[in-house]
Amino acid sequence: MDEEYDVIVLGTGLTECVLSGVLSVEGKKVLHVDRNEYYGGDCASLNLTQLFRKFRGTETHPESLGRDRDYNVDLIPKFMMANEELVKVLIYTDVTRYIEFKLISGSMVCRKDVINKVPATVTEALASPLLGFFEKRRAKKFLEFVSGYKDDDPSTHENLDLDKHTMVEVYDHFGLDQNSQEFIGHAMALHLNDSYKQEPARETINRILLYVSSVARYGSSPYIYPLYGLSELPQGFASAIHGGTYMLNTPVDEIVRDENGKFVGVKSGDSIVKAKLVIGDPSYFKDSVKATGKVVRSICLLQHPIPNSDDTDSTQIIIPQNQANRKHDIYIACVSSAHNVCPKGFWVASISTIVETDNPSQEIEAAIQLLGPITERFDYVSETFVPLNDGDNSQIFISKSYDSTSHFVSVHEDIKDIYRRISGTELVIKKRATIEEEQAAFEAAQ
CATH class of the missing domain: 1.10.405.10 (Guanine Nucleotide Dissociation Inhibitor, domain 1)
Incomplete structure (x- = not known):
């Protein structure tokens, strides 16, 4: 742990993993640390025991729900556009060699309670x-x-x-x-x-x-989704590392700064690991972020597809703000056993929106009514944060919290913004040379 790095990355959320992967491909020496014993950070995928432990305080769950290992339930589900830049980043960093994606069957909108x-x-x-x-x-x-x-x-x-x-x-x-x-x-x-x-x-x-x-x-939908849940993405980055080092279950005790507030290193136990800059999610920098609001989410286990959704194995449904008499849209992301996130005969529908009142659960009622009978329901509210500064002077670059949407548009915008602040240039994904092309170039240079 006495080694010095170009970059330290804290947290294995998707934003952090993408930046870690891109910088590693560019030749930077990266140390990637997470305090948790699992990948994904706030957007981790949990098995049934972890789900009940987190939301019910017990590992006991009904046997009728099936086997624990058949569940990979996203805390913050999001779908990718098939042609979006983020997919190109996954290809650029070789992550797609380790992950299989499946099409989301439907893209739907709700009007007057009909989808x-x-x-x-x-x-x-x-x-x-x-x-x-x-x-x-x-x-x-x-x-x-x-x-x-x-x-x-x-x-x-x-x-x-x-x-x-x-x-x-x-x-x-x-x-x-x-x-x-x-x-x-x-x-x-x-x-x-x-x-x-x-x-x-x-x-x-x-x-x-x-x-x-x-x-x-x-074909029928613009969205794709990784089999076994979103946690597969950070695990894919760990598998495709290009000189980077991943360390899970590693506590971060202090962000070490010099007298001018500039980043020096990260203290874990008795060791201080030094680097030129640090990237991390807001949970590692509570004195350098500000709250911007709250998001209410509801994870619902169903034993049927969402009614009137063409009986598909998966779908995204958006309830526009005016249809819900709100200032913000409500999102529903639904996946099933076809995506290896739950047993056969089950669907996982997740609802999310920005909190506007003192009764968050009531704010998603319009979406709940679309789901039909619910077998299990887990509601929670989380605060959202943004960094207080751009990191130019401190060399501390903090990502934004994940928003209420069920897609990655805003996540990729944040990735591009952080990369721009770090490098001073735009994030442009180029076609990487194949092993054969690299070998030919090497031989030509001899």
């Missing part, structure tokens, strides 16, 4: 019950505009400047009503609330393109 598939193509828009007769024609024209837009071809622009015109101006240009705006903005572009409408349209258009291209890649 429907989110239309992602012109054909689906024309057939969707979410849209009225005349609205279908307008949505068709909008989706054709999105898929055909080219920066260097003004004939595809419809006299719109995506960097100047706001999204509400784009909606108005195509005559889209509130119903269309709701599923486009929340279920396709995955915005957390309606504030995006007043921002330049480019980000939203890019998000819609990502959604549509991800659907086109595999």
